Amino acid sequence: MEYRIEHDSMGSIEVPVDKYYGAQTARSLSNFKIGTEKIPMEVIRAFAYLKSACAATNLELGKLTEEKSNIISKVCNEILEGKLDEHFPLSVWQTGSGTQSNMNVNEVITNRGNEILGKKLLHPNDDVNMSQSSNDTFPAAMHIAAVLEVQDKLLPSLDKLILAFKKLEEENEGIVKSGRTHLQDATPIAFSQEISGWRASLENDYKQIESALPFIKKLALGATAVGTGLNAPKGFDTLVAKNISKLTGKDFVTDSNKFHALTSKSELAFVHGALSSLSGDLMKTANDIRWLSSGPRCGLGEIFIPENEPGSSIMPGKVNPTQCESMTMVCVQVMSNNTAVNMASSQGNFELNVFMPVLIHNFLQSVRILSEGMDSFRVHCVCGIKANKQKMHENLHNSLMLVTAISPYIGYENAAKVAKLAHEKNISLKEATLVMNLMTEEKFDEVFKPEEMI
Secondary structure: OOEEEEEEOOEEEEEEOOOOOOHHHHHHHHHOOOOOOEOOHHHHHHHHHHHHHHHHHHHHOOOOOHHHHHHHHHHHHHHHOOOOHHHOOOEOOOOOOOHHHHHHHHHHHHHHHHHHHOOOOOOHHHHHOOOOOHHHHHHHHHHHHHHHHHHHHHHHHHHHHHHHHHHHHHHOOOOEEEEEEOOEEEEEEEHHHHHHHHHHHHHHHHHHHHHHHHHHHEEOOOOOOOOOOOOOOOOHHHHHHHHHHHHHOOOOEEOOOHHHHHHOOHHHHHHHHHHHHHHHHHHHHHHHHHHHOOOOOOOOOOEEOOOOOOOOOOOOOOOOOHHHHHHHHHHHHHHHHHHHHHHHHOOEEOOEEOOHHHHHHHHHHHHHHHHHHHHHHHHHOHHHOEEOHHHHHHHHHHOHHHHHHOHHHHOHHHHHHHHHHHHHHOOOHHHHHHHOOOOOHHHHHHHOOHHHOO
16 A cells, blocks of 8 residues: 655654545544444534535635635535545544544545645645634534434434324224233224324324424534634624535524533433434334234234245244344344433533544434334335234134123123133133123123224
8 A cells, every 4th residue: 555644733644645534534543443333424424514614604704715615615515425435434432522533524625625626725724624623513513414314314214104104004994903901911902093002102203303303403613622612703603503504404503502512412312312212112013013913823913914034044934023123123222322322421521522423423323223224114014014804803802801891781890700700611701791690691792892892
């Protein structure tokens, strides 16, 4: 590999000739050879929006020349198009402020911009980082990335899943089955009612996530190093938020308290809490579906789900609820990520949180796997669910809890005795009731109508 010599405030260092990054990125690569987790590209794309907006703002405020502003924006567009992905190699396990990733972006924009211009015009700190600090750019990039991914990826995936359950609900109107509480038989329920519970849970999750988003639409830019705004011109914070809004199509605003914006990450923890709540409802729903489809002969077997692939390397013909298992594993990971996000958000020491890379790594992983997990679950499972009407009918009419229908006529204690006798003698509730002389056959038939108990 061929190298060139780059320098920073600490001196000179070798950098691969085919990479646009510079000295500080190279030092980080050398000092943090930890794991395989890289700073998410969603954060790098957010930085591209941020740096382009900062350049435009500095131009408007008379701090940067039009030539420099234009070339910075041009390179940022290349980053957004994915043309420069290979030049952002840094580990999540770096400095807790994300300083090295901010400089990675500054260096790439500088070297690529100078290459396009054919001259050394840009400087990574003086021009690309003008009016900024890593301490306010990295948290701002975190918020931008989080908003874009939640609004453009997760919420649309969640909405499609909600619509799939709504369609399933409509398709199964009129089918009555046995309800279950405590994993035990309960009174009847319409299958569409059961599905409506799944749907409504996800609808509430959607609203909760959406209502949390305004908190992460506040940006720390303009705070610079400790929140005082040192070296940022007056009005920079408000104007740069407007420019980011124009570029992203999202309504970002400047945070009214920059000291809070640098040290507290409670907003991201709050939004991720809503993601964790969503994972709880998805876990419950996916588990319900795999239990209801259990069998095919020795389980509940009340629904059929798509058979997507062989389920065993030793048992021929076995098919497993793999999409349910995948969805629930995603949920476990998101719930675990919630712990990491909450712990990281608590590490604001004095004027700066220093756990930001690990926080946004976990946050964005949750958004990514939830979005893709819900898409897979919907396409390969939910849309293909079919009711096993025969099995539902058999289970319904075999349920001892149908005795609840006659409880108002013979009393709770007598009804309990009927259920116990029917269970012990393996006879029907009707037979047990008649044996105990608690009702006439005509009266029993009049009030005992399982399909009407919903």
